[in-house]
Amino acid sequence: MKAKVLVRLKSGVLDPQGKAVLHAAKSLGFSGIQDVRVGKIFEIEFESENSDAVQQTLKELSDKLLANTVIEDFTVEL
Amino acid sequence: MKAKVLVRLKSGVLDPQGKAVLHAAKSLGFSGIQDVRVGKIFEIEFESENSDAVQQTLKELSDKLLANTVIEDFTVEL
Known part of the structure; x- marks a missing residue:
């Protein structure tokens, strides 16, 4: 099966790449x-x-590898 | 209003970043x-x-700035 993980900067964190795109x-x-x-x-x-197993794996994978949870949030979509 | 643009490599294009994540x-x-x-x-x-206006703007913006349409596809979500 296919799944998606979206990784975004937390709302308080500055996003210079976004600012560059805006300008x-x-x-x-x-x-x-x-x-x-x-x-x-x-x-x-x-x-x-x-x-269920995929969702569990995705959460662990996101936590350990895909997202830097200090500054980023992630959402999992199956 | 808020909108999202997803930019992905076209299916035939190699994705070394994805391969690195896989490994x-x-x-x-x-x-x-x-x-x-x-x-x-x-x-x-x-x-x-x-x-309607936002969707039109997003398509132009994606075409001109956000995506490299030679190797990338984009989808707009309102």
């Missing part, structure tokens, strides 16, 4: 944009079709 | 993972609440 958008003439935040998406393919 | 996961002892692909998520806040 680039403005300088290209796009108006009306208030804020941009950039995150990562991991699309992961598992051999198992057992969604 | 790291295996070396941490996670088994049963077949493939990992890594993409980007842009969370964008607009002043406008007009979803």
